[in-house]
Amino acid sequence: MKIEKSKSLFERANNSIPGGVNSPVRAFKAVGGDPLFIKSAKGAHLYDEDGNKYIELINSWGPMILGHANELIEEAVQKSLSNSFSFGAPTKAEVEMAELITQMVPSIEKVRMVNSGTEATMSAVRLARGYTGRNKIIKFEGCYHGHGDSFLIAAGSGVATMGSPDSPGVTQGTANDTLTAPYNNLESVVKLLEQNKDQVAAIILEPVAGNMGCVLPKEGFLEGLRKLCDENGIVLIFDEVMTGFRLAKGGAQEVFNVKPDMTTLGKIIGGGMPVGAYGGKKEIMDFVSPSGPVYQAGTLSGNPIAMAAGLAMLNYLNDHPEVYSQIAKATEDIEKGYQDTLKKLGKPYTINRIGSMISLFFTNKKVTNFEEAKSCDTQLFGKYFRQMLNNGIYLAPSQFETLFISTSITADIVGQIVSANERSLKVV
Known part of the structure; x- marks a missing residue:
């Protein structure tokens, strides 16, 4: 995955924007590495300035229920x-x-x-x-x-x-x-x-x-x-x-x-x-x-x-109230796929989900408040984030952010996400 243009833009940005970003979580400090600069998005996919394509699970932090550029x-x-x-x-x-x-x-x-x-x-x-x-x-x-x-x-x-x-x-x-x-x-x-x-x-x-x-x-x-x-x-x-x-x-x-x-x-x-x-x-x-x-x-x-x-x-x-059952089903299928992989690999995990919002925590304890969330293995999450990115999945760059699923996440794309998750977890 080439990211030369993103790296160059981040260097330029640091000269004129505090920290090189206009909102702190975008800086990737919680997961390591430099941020990607996005050029466009359509449906379930993001495209960065280097031409890389990602399935993305942030949807502008929630609002893109119908996918990008609907x-x-x-x-x-x-x-x-x-x-x-x-x-x-x-x-x-x-x-x-x-x-x-x-x-x-x-x-x-x-x-x-x-x-x-x-x-x-x-x-x-x-x-x-x-x-x-x-x-x-x-x-x-x-x-x-x-x-x-x-x-x-x-x-x-x-x-x-x-x-x-x-x-x-x-x-x-x-x-x-x-x-x-x-x-x-x-x-x-x-x-x-x-x-x-x-x-x-x-x-x-x-x-x-x-x-x-x-x-x-x-x-x-x-x-x-x-x-x-x-x-x-x-x-x-x-x-x-x-x-x-x-x-x-x-x-x-x-x-x-x-x-x-x-x-x-x-x-x-x-x-x-x-x-x-x-x-x-x-x-x-x-x-x-x-x-x-x-x-x-x-x-x-x-x-x-x-x-x-x-x-x-x-x-x-x-x-179209059926949208809610559609995106909840896609999210549930992602959750089931994740659970199967995590159990097979013996990784400690907790998954919290409601409707089309979902988070994977690297801990074997329940997460019901912020103290419990902070006790998760954030270093492991950072490694996992970078591997998922390498496998074409753009996650929220922080353990402490939920993921959001859109109607653009089809059954085929769910399968790609679950497969990328397994490949990533095998090497972290």
């Missing part, structure tokens, strides 16, 4: 392009998108468009604070909600503790208002609420974690959080930037039958284009300016090109 979405974008790229003014497409989201996600009664998942979570937390008149939030270790200051907080020692800044530039004052708890640990949340009575505005979490690898909620965890929020006047926020419209038309909240007060959404509502949204109960959303006092704005919010792409995507998913 004709339906391309057509919608091309049609919209002729009307101009941005207006900074209301459009019909924004209204149609809001109506479609509220139809597909019953807990969302009103929704505000923004430009990214990070912007959505930042805005949702600000709104929860403004609505409740409280300052503190509870987040869970290993749940990633973007790079907003409130979310870059690491848990300290003990079951749950006051946060400390996890990145320079995050103030201790911000950290003091962010409480952290282990994922799937309801008792730690109860303890935090007792220690901070009537001070917590919101509890925010990924209902299925995707940023410590794929980690599912234990039975009763989401239901327990819903009950605690009801009892304490707290806004429950589901960050469904990854799971929204991927696990079901109504997201993870539909799968687990737990309704949050607010939901954040991401790239999938733009068909993969830069976009996000936050929504929820009418009485909460009406606190957003210009209806209410909580300010949030954006010139590019509801961008017409992103709305056109997103409407094409969501309308298709809404009209």
Whole structure:
């Protein structure tokens, strides 16, 4: 596999871009080697600048449910392009998108468009604070909600503790208002609420974690959080930037039958284009300016090109619910193929999967929270990643990222993935 052009581009990039990349995980630091520079993608395949072809299992971190460069979405974008790229003014497409989201996600009664998942979570937390008149939030270790200051907080020692800044530039004052708890640990949340009575505005979490690898909620965890929020006047926020419209038309909240007060959404509502949204109960959303006092704005919010792409995507998913069983079946077949190989080779492993999200952990223990995920053999994963790349499979370049399967992953491609997995595992 030749990667001379990618190497040259990375050297150039380091002269003008911090670390040579515009998002840290792209740098391949967790798996070794230099990043590949992608030139194009179609269906289930990526093509790098050197002309190498890969089956890819990231799908732009989730939104490409219908595969790359889907004709339906391309057509919608091309049609919209002729009307101009941005207006900074209301459009019909924004209204149609809001109506479609509220139809597909019953807990969302009103929704505000923004430009990214990070912007959505930042805005949702600000709104929860403004609505409740409280300052503190509870987040869970290993749940990633973007790079907003409130979310870059690491848990300290003990079951749950006051946060400390996890990145320079995050103030201790911000950290003091962010409480952290282990994922799937309801008792730690109860303890935090007792220690901070009537001070917590919101509890925010990924209902299925995707940023410590794929980690599912234990039975009763989401239901327990819903009950605690009801009892304490707290806004429950589901960050469904990854799971929204991927696990079901109504997201993870539909799968687990737990309704949050607010939901954040991401790239999938733009068909993969830069976009996000936050929504929820009418009485909460009406606190957003210009209806209410909580300010949030954006010139590019509801961008017409992103709305056109997103409407094409969501309308298709809404009209074709069989997509969800299709991509879940493909993912299940990958899981079975992996299990057969790992058992045959005697490798320690745990596989977490729900629907079309899946993670392979190199450990023989269950992975239900971030501490357990961090105990996996990350060095082995790095070797495995590089071997899979050599065998034509492009995985997420981190043990702590879930994989996403699209409708482009046919039975034949599943077979290629499983075969590449076996060849890779034999040499790591």
